Amino acid sequence: METYGLEQLGIVNAAAVYRNLTPAQLTEHALRRGEGTLSATGALVVKTGKYTGRSANDKFIVDTPAVHDDIAWGKVNRPMEKEKFDAIFAKVTAYLQNKEVYVFDGFAGADPKYTKSFRIVNELASQNLFIHQLLRRPTPEQLASFTADYTIVAAPGFKCVPEIDGTHSEAAILVDYEAHLVVICGTRYAGEIKKSVFSVMNYILPKQGVFPMHCSANIGTDGDSAVFFGLSGTGKTTLSADPARKLIGDDEHGWADDSVFNFEGGCYAKCINLSAEGEPEIYNAIKFGALVENVVMDPDTREFDFDDDSLAVNSRVGYPVEYIPNAELSGMSPSVPKTVIFLTADAYGVLPPISKLDRNQAMYYFVSGFTSKVAGTEIGVTEPVPTFSTCFGEPFLPLDPSVYAAMLAEKVEKAGAKVYLVNTGWNGTGQRMKLRYTRAMVTAALTGEIEKADFVTDPTFGVQVPTAIEGVPSELLIPENTWADKEAYRAACRKLASSFVENFKKYTRMSAEVVAAGPKAE
Numbered sequence: 001m002e003t004y005g006l007e008q009l010g011i012v013n014a015a016a017v018y019r020n021l022t023p024a025q026l027t028e029h030a031l032r033r034g035e036g037t038l039s040a041t042g043a044l045v046v047k048t049g050k051y052t053g054r055s056a057n058d059k060f061i062v063d064t065p066a067v068h069d070d071i072a073w074g075k076v077n078r079p080m081e082k083e084k085f086d087a088i089f090a091k092v093t094a095y096l097q098n099k100e101v102y103v104f105d106g107f108a109g110a111d112p113k114y115t116k117s118f119r120i121v122n123e124l125a126s127q128n129l130f131i132h133q134l135l136r137r138p139t140p141e142q143l144a145s146f147t148a149d150y151t152i153v154a155a156p157g158f159k160c161v162p163e164i165d166g167t168h169s170e171a172a173i174l175v176d177y178e179a180h181l182v183v184i185c186g187t188r189y190a191g192e193i194k195k196s197v198f199s200v201m202n203y204i205l206p207k208q209g210v211f212p213m214h215c216s217a218n219i220g221t222d223g224d225s226a227v228f229f230g231l232s233g234t235g236k237t238t239l240s241a242d243p244a245r246k247l248i249g250d251d252e253h254g255w256a257d258d259s260v261f262n263f264e265g266g267c268y269a270k271c272i273n274l275s276a277e278g279e280p281e282i283y284n285a286i287k288f289g290a291l292v293e294n295v296v297m298d299p300d301t302r303e304f305d306f307d308d309d310s311l312a313v314n315s316r317v318g319y320p321v322e323y324i325p326n327a328e329l330s331g332m333s334p335s336v337p338k339t340v341i342f343l344t345a346d347a348y349g350v351l352p353p354i355s356k357l358d359r360n361q362a363m364y365y366f367v368s369g370f371t372s373k374v375a376g377t378e379i380g381v382t383e384p385v386p387t388f389s390t391c392f393g394e395p396f397l398p399l400d401p402s403v404y405a406a407m408l409a410e411k412v413e414k415a416g417a418k419v420y421l422v423n424t425g426w427n428g429t430g431q432r433m434k435l436r437y438t439r440a441m442v443t444a445a446l447t448g449e450i451e452k453a454d455f456v457t458d459p460t461f462g463v464q465v466p467t468a469i470e471g472v473p474s475e476l477l478i479p480e481n482t483w484a485d486k487e488a489y490r491a492a493c494r495k496l497a498s499s500f501v502e503n504f505k506k507y508t509r510m511s512a513e514v515v516a517a518g519p520k521a522e
Contacts, residue, residue, distance in 0.1 A: 004103055006121065009151065010093040011101065018125075019103040020143060023132060023289040026102070029125035033100075036126055040302040042288030043317070045295065046126050051187040052294050052312035054195060055171045056395055058186075060085075062176040070177075070203070072400040084166045085174050089183050091165075095158045096121075102128035105146045106135040108197050110331030111261035114210055114254060118197060119148035123155045130190040130291045133320045135197065136265040136331065150180045150200050154193055158185040177203055177398070190293065190318065194268060198252050199396045201263055206399060211255040211407035214393030216240035217248040217262065217333070225260050225333035226446055227253065229392040230343030231371045235424045237269060238435070239343065239442055241281050246328040249321065255411045261332035267324065271295050271315040274306040285323035292317045336415040339446050340408075342392070345425035345432075347372040347384035348496045350479050350489065353433050353472075354441040355421050355463035356455065360517035362412060362419040363405045367391055367507055368500060368518075372425070386499040390507075402509040420445045421463060427476065428483030440471035460493040461519045497521040 004019050006012075021029070027044050030036050036046035061071055063079035071077050102122040109115040118135060122128040138146060159170035171186030173196060182196045202212045215229045218240050225248065230236035237250050249262030250269070269282045271292070276283045286292060286304070294312035296305045309315070321327045342365055344351065357365060369389040391397055391404045412419060422442060426432050444450040444466075453466035456478070468474050475481045483489035497519035504510070504518055 006101065006103070009121070009153065010090065011096050011121070013097045014101045015098050016100045017103060018100070020105060020132070020138070021102070021128070023129055026125050026129040026132065027288070029102075030129065033125060035124055037297070038302065039286070039292065039297055039304060041286050043286050043290040043292045044126060044129060045292045045297055046188070047311060048188040048190075048293055051171060051189045053189060053314040054191055054395065055169070055173065055187055055189070057168050058171045059173040059395070060167070060175070061398060062174065062178070064176075064178045066178045071398050076394055077398055080166065080174060082176075085176055085183070088160065088165050088167075088172065088174065088185070089153075089181070092153060092155050092158050092183055092185055095155055096123065099123060104128050104132050104135070105143060105148065106132070106137055106265075108135060108201055108263045109254060109261060110136060110263075111254065111256060111259050114205065114208060114256060114261070116149045116201065116204065117146060119151045120193060121151065121153045123157055124188070126291060127154055127156070127188070127190050127193065130318045131193050133289065133291065133318050134194050134264055134266040134268060150182070152182040152184065152193060152196055154184040156184075156186060156188040160186055175199060190291065191268060191316065194264075195396055198263065199398060201252070201254070202393075202396055203398045205254055206403055206407060209257065211404070211411050213253045213255060214251065214391070214396065215253055216250045217253050217260055217337070218242055218245040219248055219328055219333045220245050220446065223333065223335050224339075224446070225335055225337045226339040226341065227255070227260065227337045228341045228343060229366070231369065231387065231389055231392060232270070234343035234345045234371050235438065236343055237282070238279060239438065241324070241326070243326060245446075246326055247321070247324055248328045248331060248333060255336065257414075258336065259332050259334055260337050262321075264321070265331065266318060266320045268316055268318045271306050271317050272309055272313055281324050281326075282317070285319040286317050287323070290317050290319040290323070336411065336417070338415065338417050340412060340417050340419045341442065341445065342366065342419070342421045344371045344421065344423055346423045346496070347426055348492045349426040349428050349430070349482070350493045350496055351421070351423040351425070351461065352458055352463065352465045352479055353423050353427070353438070353476060354445065354450070354469070355458065355461070355465045356450075357419045357421055357463055358517070359409055359413065360514045361463060363409050363510070363514045364504070364517045365421055366408050367401050367405050367510065367514075368503060369394065370500065386496065386503070388503045400509055401507055405510065405514070418445065418451075420450075427479055428489060433476070437472045437476065441469055444469050460497050462517065494521060
């Protein structure tokens with residue numbers, strides 16, 4: 001039996017080893033093994049059980065002398081001793097003996113100058129299907145000469161024992177940057193594999209002068225590219241899927257000196273409340289070859305109920321980017337971005353719907369990574385709750401935030417790019433900004449039309465706000481105009497500004513100029 005070199009990892013005596021099977025073959029294997037069922041559209045549907053999202057508290061980085069000074073240690077980047085990692089890895093490889101093992105050899109990074117090769121070793125055929133669709137797939141020639149830069153071993157059936165293994169629970173996501181090895185166990189949530197690739201790229205690409213970004217990206221007919229940063233629920237996927245522009249990718253990209261490129265070859269989209277009318281591209285991508293996680297399905301008709309969150313609010317689908325009709329299949333733009341957009345959903349109703357940022361403001365709002373939860377969206381949430389995720393991707397950033405912020409500033413300055421903060425959230429009327437207005441504002445930013453407008457300075461946040469944009473009621477552009485109670489507006493401004501100021505105190509390596517570019521709490 002061909003083992004494809006797995007014995008070098010210590011995986012011996014496997015019942016069978018399958019390498020780079022097709023989506024059809026992997027779907028057949030998953031069905032045979034009872035991992036999932038087929039939907040009416042032909043997509044493979046699985047339930048991930050206890051873990052329906054990332055398990056942030058279960059991620060560790062192996063602390064070795066070679067990487068110790070690089071890592072921003074803390075509550076996100078938790079250290080693990082090398083001996084403990086090696087012990088867990090030995091148990092995982094022993095666990096995989098006498099089991100069927102699935103291998104996917106592929107790539108991350110569409111720009112060939114920065115492509116990294118990844119070997120993914122899976123216990124589950126369904127997870128192997130997922131990563132086959134999410135990473136960049138090799139040609140037969142590339143596969144014949146494949147050598148992995150990094151290896152990820154995912155064995156969800158292996159459960160850690162915290163008292164013995166030094167983990168927080170039965171699940172663990174363990175990254176050994178020096179050994180070029182990641183171990184994932186105890187969780188069936190496929191997103192852990194994808195995000196482990198992202199974490200690796202976020203560590204190695206800055207050393208090559210490439211700015212890694214948790215963002216979507218698209219490209220216009222004139223070759224002008226744009227990137228969209230934003231946390232969940234801010235409209236990143238929706239706004240980057242522009243019928244007038246080609247989608248480069250929806251989640252993870254690199255900004256090099258002469259390109260912006262997708263890390264992946266697929267998309268991983270949320271399914272909750274999905275509809276053909278609201279997001280037709282995602283809706284129509286759920287077909288044979290896609291992997292659907294935790295979406296409720298009628299057992300007889302096999303039709304989806306995307307509104308039912310009884311299995312998970314974070315229901316997902318993974319599919320190759322070619323399932324999107326307006327995708328840029330090369331995965332890259334030969335030109336650097338000219339427009340950078342930070343998306344936020346402000347439930348306080350005080351951030352302008354669109355504003356322009358200078359260099360220091362761009363670094364401040366990028367590092368802050370702000371959005372907010374609105375009252376009523378979760379049990380116990382009775383007023384707006386600020387949410388900050390460093391650089392719009394805190395769980396996946398091993399280096400200090402100042403490193404990524406400096407790279408953003410350098411790339412923006414060199415490219416002559418414009419940076420805008422777009423609020424897709426609420427205003428003083430209590431209503432959320434209509435999508436058609438947000439699209440008009442984003443289009444004005446992408447085409448440069450916004451620069452023809454007159455701008456005023458927001459007194460609290462210091463950003464430049466346009467007073468007129470075609471297709472948008474002018475009274476909506478200045479937040480204060482939407483509030484009947486002006487004192488209530490000012491109180492909400494102070495409250496949000498104070499949250500920004502308090503959150504930014506933890507960034508001790510940011511310059512005084514960047515700190516001063518933030519909002520004024522008084």
